[in-house]
Amino acid sequence: MNKITKIWFILLLVIIYSVSNAQSQMSPLGNYVEILPSDTKEDIIKKAANVTPSAKQLAWQEMGFTAFLHFGINTFSDREWGDGKENPQIFNPVQLDAGQWVKTCKDAGMKLIIITAKHHDGFCLWPSDYTEHSVKSSPWKNGNGDVVGELARACRDQGMKLGIYLSPWDMNSAVYGTEEYNNFFVHQLTELLTNYGDVAEVWFDGANGEGPNGVKQVYDWQRYYRTIRELQPNAVIAIVGPDVRWVGTESGYGRDTEWSVVPANTQDEDDISAQSQQEAGTFRPQVDAMAKDIGSREKILNAKRLVWYPSEVDVSIRPGWFYHSKQDSKVKSVEKLLDIYYSSVGKNSLLLLNIPPDKRGLIHENDARILKKWKESIDKTFEVNLVSGAKIKAKNGQNGSDLKKLIDDDYDTYWMSEEETQAIEFLLNGEKTFDRLLLQEKITVGQRVEKFKFEAKIDGKWNLISEGTTIGYKRLLRFPEVTTTEIKLTILQSRAAPALAEFGTYKSVNIKDE
Numbered sequence: 276m277n278k279i280t281k282i283w284f285i286l287l288l289v290i291i292y293s294v295s296n297a298q299s300q301m302s303p304l305g306n307y308v309e310i311l312p313s314d315t316k317e318d319i320i321k322k323a324a325n326v327t328p329s330a331k332q333l334a335w336q337e338m339g340f341t342a343f344l345h346f347g348i349n350t351f352s353d354r355e356w357g358d359g360k361e362n363p364q365i366f367n368p369v370q371l372d373a374g375q376w377v378k379t380c381k382d383a384g385m386k387l388i389i390i391t392a393k394h395h396d397g398f399c400l401w402p403s404d405y406t407e408h409s410v411k412s413s414p415w416k417n418g419n420g421d422v423v424g425e426l427a428r429a430c431r432d433q434g435m436k437l438g439i440y441l442s443p444w445d446m447n448s449a450v451y452g453t454e455e456y457n458n459f460f461v462h463q464l465t466e467l468l469t470n471y472g473d474v475a476e477v478w479f480d481g482a483n484g485e486g487p488n489g490v491k492q493v494y495d496w497q498r499y500y501r502t503i504r505e506l507q508p509n510a511v512i513a514i515v516g517p518d519v520r521w522v523g524t525e526s527g528y529g530r531d532t533e534w535s536v537v538p539a540n541t542q543d544e545d546d547i548s549a550q551s552q553q554e555a556g557t558f559r560p561q562v563d564a565m566a567k568d569i570g571s572r573e574k575i576l577n578a579k580r581l582v583w584y585p586s587e588v589d590v591s592i593r594p595g596w597f598y599h600s601k602q603d604s605k606v607k608s609v610e611k612l613l614d615i616y617y618s619s620v621g622k623n624s625l626l627l628l629n630i631p632p633d634k635r636g637l638i639h640e641n642d643a644r645i646l647k648k649w650k651e652s653i654d655k656t657f658e659v660n661l662v663s664g665a666k667i668k669a670k671n672g673q674n675g676s677d678l679k680k681l682i683d684d685d686y687d688t689y690w691m692s693e694e695e696t697q698a699i700e701f702l703l704n705g706e707k708t709f710d711r712l713l714l715q716e717k718i719t720v721g722q723r724v725e726k727f728k729f730e731a732k733i734d735g736k737w738n739l740i741s742e743g744t745t746i747g748y749k750r751l752l753r754f755p756e757v758t759t760t761e762i763k764l765t766i767l768q769s770r771a772a773p774a775l776a777e778f779g780t781y782k783s784v785n786i787k788d789e
Contacts, residue, residue, distance in 0.1 A: 303327040303719065306583035307539065307553045316576055323575050324721045324771035326536045328583045332518055333719065335476065335511045336585060336748050337686075338386035340616070340626035341438070343478075343589060344376060345391050346422070348398035349597040350634055357396030359446030359487065363412035366398070371415070371422070371636025373429040379638045380630065381433055383646040384653065389438030389478050389627070390426050392467055397447025401470075405462050408447045427471035438476035439467050443494050444484055452490030460494075461502055468506040477503050479515040500557035517558050519587050522624055523565035527590030527615035529622040532744040534570025535585040535722050537562055538578030549580065560584055572725075585748075588619035591629035592642055598631040606641045609788050612649045621751030623722075648786045655784035656711060660684065662762075662780050664704035669697060673772065681778040689717035689776040695769040699778075701762045709780040712741060712752040714764075720774040722747050724766055732761035746775075753783075 304325045314322070328336060349357050351365040380388055393399045399409035400422035411418045423439075430437045441464060450456045468474055479499075485491055496515070503512055513519030520537075522529050539549075539560035552558035560582050562569055575581060592612070593602045607615075612628075619626040630646070633639045660682060667678040673691045678699070680688040712729055716722055728742040729752065740762075741752045762780065766773050 303721065305329075306332060307558070307580065308582075309550070309580050310578055319576055319578075319581075320572065320770050323536050323581055324723045324769075326581050326583050327719055327721055328535070328585070329518070331509055331511050332583060332585060334509075335519065336625060336718070338436075338625065339620055339749075340385055340628060341387040341389065341476075342380040342383075342385045343389050343391075343440070343591075343627050343629035344426075345394075345591075345596040345598075345629055345631045347391055347394050347400060347597070348396055349394060350632070353599055355595055355597055357394065357398070357446070359395075359397045359408070359448075361396060361398065363398065363408060363410075364414060366410065366413040367415045368632070368634060368636030369415070371420075371425070371632075373422070373425040374432070375637055376426065376632060377429040377433045377435050379643050379646060381435055383650045385435075385628070387436035387438050387475055388426065388430060389440050389476060390423060391440045391442075392423050393441050393445070393463070395442045395444045395446055395482055395484070397442075397445040399463070401466065403463055403466055405459055405466075406448065423467065423471055431472060436475035437471065437473065438478060439474055440478040440480075441467060442482060443479060443492065443499075444482040444486075446484070446486060449487055451486030452488050452492050456486075456492055457495040457498060461498060464499060464502055465506065468503065468510075474507045474510050476511050476513060476519075477507070477516070478513050481515050496559065497552070497557055500559075501555065504556050513587055514589075515559070517552075517556060517560075518584075519625075520560075520562055520584050521564045522586045522588045522619075524588075525590055527588055527626070528618040529586060529588050529624040530567070531622065532568070532571070533586055533623040533747060534745060535583055535623065535718070535747055536575070536581055537570045537584050538574055539580040539582035539584070540578065553582075558582075586624040587627055588615075588624045589627040589629065590615060590619075591631070592645070593629075593631065596629055596631065598633045598639070600633070603639060603641055606639075606645050609645055609648045609652060609786055612645065613652055613785065616649075616653065617751050617753060620749060623745055623747030623750060645788065648788065652784060652786040655786070657713070657779075657781055660713075660779035660781065661707040661709050662701055662703065662778060666702040667699065668702070669699040670694065681775055684777070686715060686717075686776050689720070689774045691717075691720070691774040692766070692769075692772045695772055696766055697773065698763060698765045701764075701778075703760050703762065706758060706760050707780065708756055708758040709782050710754055710756045711781040711783055712750075712754070713777060713779040713781065714746045714750040714752075715748060715775070715777040716746045717774040717776040718748050721771065723770045723773050724768075725770060726766075726768040728765050728767060730763045730765070731757045731759040732763075733757075733759055737763060756782075
């Protein structure tokens, strides 16, 4: 081989390696991956960077924030948790208007409504064939009403998605605490998933107390999950479920560092069924939802498998989850809800806000008024991206990726760096004043960014404005007003070449409660 041939051969090898390396960084692994005994630390980090959401998880994440409606027998008994001994005759929401519920939530920007079809007291908001403890035994509509049915129709009419909360704990059922109860529960689950059209989310909590016989139930979760996958294959299963996890608190606040890719360990690490459950879509990771750190390098390097398991933040607009008239003056303020929004949606989570209908069967005027002003504040704040029209400078992205995709207001497009660290400079279209920063990773490529900083050039020098760790689907940062013509985002650490979908700066607009 002569010298020229050797040079060309070496260049060819370099090109092949570069293309192969780029492709390896850009090849999604799906929402689950096994860690092999032979994997190095570098292999594990690369695998974590390429775990991506399933189609249903992505659709769920893109909703941003959704509604929870706690409504039932507790609304009329003025309790938070019933005991299953309530008389159905007290349930009578004579002005019930599911259309008003849906319009109120839709006007607030929510995309889905989850209804408490059955809470722990066992009272069913639909006329179940498997119990008399339901709306059919109430005076409402002479026992011919169906709350779930009315909500499902209103959701379809107004283009909203429907979600179902069904409590596995049932303090009314005589068979709770026996194997027969699992049959009973699947029957009720089947009714809800076959009679009301498309269901986008099924929400389970982990409450597991005693029934009338003084015995706790052993829930057949795998059977429940299989039923949902068969009847509503596009529905995500949360919170005790394989698709979405609880953030770990009901305060409305997520973690500053929120990873969607987490270790997917099982209670029994010798359980060989984990892979088969994953293939069936019924594998539920064992995650300490309340831990401060669940997805750092330290955590994933000790994992046996990794899974895309995003965070949902649930909180009520009132102190309680069900309606209580004494709390009419205690609806959270616009300022408080905005703080929750930035601390949930703005920290790579989905916000699930509870808005409990009152005894009339309506969302109370105080709640509706606050929601309207909250939405107006969000809309006005993020109406104009002040980076629009900026000149952008950075090292070339992969495959000639266009930097303008960062500010095109289109999540489906993205810019991907060639390297794990990267500085992106923006020369703004004139002097701008702002106090909010929006960042989004293209999570169908993977969640990768581990540390970043945001700077503005003031008096000819770069000044640190804000900094953070994870980005994920969406990161929103707040800081004192900045006026400048030049800004810079620096990715300081990433698990692989970052793929950024959106970048923007905004000036906040806060609407007062009154």
